[in-house]
Amino acid sequence: MNLKHSKQRDSIKAFLATRKDHPTADVVYRNVRESFPNISLGTVYRNLTLLADIGEIARIRVGDSVDHFDYDTSPHYHFVCSECGCVMDLNIPMTEHLSKAAQKNFKGEIEGQVTYFYGRCNNCLSKN
């Protein structure tokens, strides 16, 4: 159960740290492979999952059936462009009161909520 050091894991983390655009596993793979030609997609998936599990990165799901990963684990909102699929950060404060409102009259236990926004990004808007 103890973690051992691995160059592959390091470079995956290092790559993620350079990006603010929430890459997918495949993007991570293609980029890390440039400095690590033999790395396998399986290793990338394993490490992304591991890093997300121990909280060093965040796994982001925005309804496009592909997981995105974020080096920034602080809570913040995301925006997904319906046209190009890009994912970006939004700079508005997180509100929790909706969870509390939802908890009223609900018999289960609400642990949290997921919220993301969608629309067209600035880039796509200016194209058409």
Next chain:
Amino acid sequence: MNLKHSKQRDSIKAFLATRKDHPTADVVYRNVRESFPNISLGTVYRNLTLLADIGEIARIRVGDSVDHFDYDTSPHYHFVCSECGCVMDLNIPMTEHLSKAAQKNFKGEIEGQVTYFYGRCNNCLSKN
């Protein structure tokens, strides 16, 4: 491009109408097959997609990598149980003001937001 009538589509819709628990395509398939033994999974998928596209049903994505479908297309919030995976409705009013707040200082165009809640459902809570 014009729709033609189909018994299969009817029975898919009819089945969905009886359920409040947001079944997956596979659940729809297994149930509709009881009255329609020859229906294929492909047909179920095609019709669910078609019905969702024309707005007669809603496709729900709650981060569990399976699409759920809802006969109720009115806007409402959902809860997903992290333990058993069930999806249920929440009876709290929809708020839109978060989208407006997000739009400020954001250059793209925010068209909407997705919010769902997660935790443990009443059923799972009472089991342990």
Next chain:
DNA sequence: GTGTTTGCAAACAATTTGCAGAATT
């Protein structure tokens, strides 16, 4: 040396698609 991690390939799950025939209009 023991246990973790890797590369590779095969397996998997959910969904989509090509096609020839059947059903609807």
Next chain:
DNA sequence: AATTCTGCAAATTGTTTGCAAACAC
């Protein structure tokens, strides 16, 4: 008759897993 829809099987996509060898401690 024209077009949509179906069943079937194969294909696709994203992700996970089994295994023997390589690596870290």
